[in-house]
Amino acid sequence: MWVTLCRTAEVPDEDVLEVIREGHVYCAYRIAGRHYVTDGICTHAVARLAEGYVLDDVIECPMHNGRFHIPTGRVEGPPACEPLRTYPIRVEGEALCIELPD
């Protein structure tokens, strides 16, 4: 099931936008011109990743500095251990859409 998450123009370059849809927190990114979407809550402790720091293609949690690779969600640095969920995306006109399980 494809759903619209936000407008692509809202997503800052080389940075992150937090989007909350139906109570779920997502992070939308535009890195080197490409869009990505991950879960928005750190897998280590419950912290909002959008308050963190984007360095190249890595998002760092603001609370304990756990790091995740944005395109794949893999852990890049402790104390995070569990990977971050990523979502398939597509751009439809001005909309950034993600695929959710049916």
Add this chain to the structure above:
Amino acid sequence: MSAAPAVPTVRSAWWEPRIHRATLKGLMKRSDGPGLQFLAVWLVLLVVAGVGIHLAQGSLWIVPAVIAYGLVLGFAYAPSHECAHGTAFRTRWLNEAVFWVSSFVWGESPTHRRFAHSHHHTHTWHWKVDAQMGYSNPVRMRTWLGDVIGLLEFWPRAKLMVRHASGRILERERAYLPPGEDRTVVREARLLMAGYLGLLAWAAIGQTWVPLLYFFIPRFAGAFGVYSFITTQHMAMAQDVFDHRLCTRSMNNGWLGRVLYWNMNYHIEHHIYPSVPFHALPALNAAIRDQLPAPSPSLLAAHLEIVRVILAQRTDPKAVAVHPLPAAAVPGAPGTSAV
């Protein structure tokens, strides 16, 4: 879409200052330069003090020389702490390499240090929760003294390392060590122990004082230098509160103190935003100073305050250090956050 609705997080309960999000993101920027500069100052001082030990051998000057060297050596704490956050350097391998070397000098498994410290940041100064809170209010005078000279830290840390090296992880440590990381902690403790034993073996087999004069003895003899800084971070402040301005102490230090301590005198600021690297803490302070209490004027002033509070706690166990907040900054208003 919503800008910042009430999503409960580990930060939700904590007071946060008003700061423009773009300013905060700018302060989070990483760089290798400042860390290399601070590290270079530490290493140069270490070499100078080491030459002092070399020249003083055979005379009584060896005593102050070893203490002076140990004073500098103990500040391995600072790069180890900053590297535990991963904010010391932009280059990852540099961060991890310095983390390992400085943690060896400091005497704690890097992985344990990282997770226990993360826990400290989540539960700062909450008694029986915060993994790095070693004492509670009311504080005893001997606790202050023991903490300043490092005795309260060395013995438990030595026991911790031996226990980890023997493969034993306590249940309370599993509260902050994720599954699987316990094995890493055990492996690292064994590696560090092997290193320390290797140095001792070098001294014994090689019939040399070098490892003792340049590592073990000064590490104990000069520990009071860095511990006198660390003790000020939270001692005699309020506990079990969700406002870093009440449970944490910032202080003014001179240039050398700030460089050796990697700006951790801005300790309230560090706790509010641990993602801001050490070199940007003065700028963070400038951005939110109007919402913070005045820092203790100096290291000495911080200790005098601690002693005053300890004496006051003898008659009033609930007495704590009170640093008045600016009139416009109300405590306990969580989620003020970036704007």
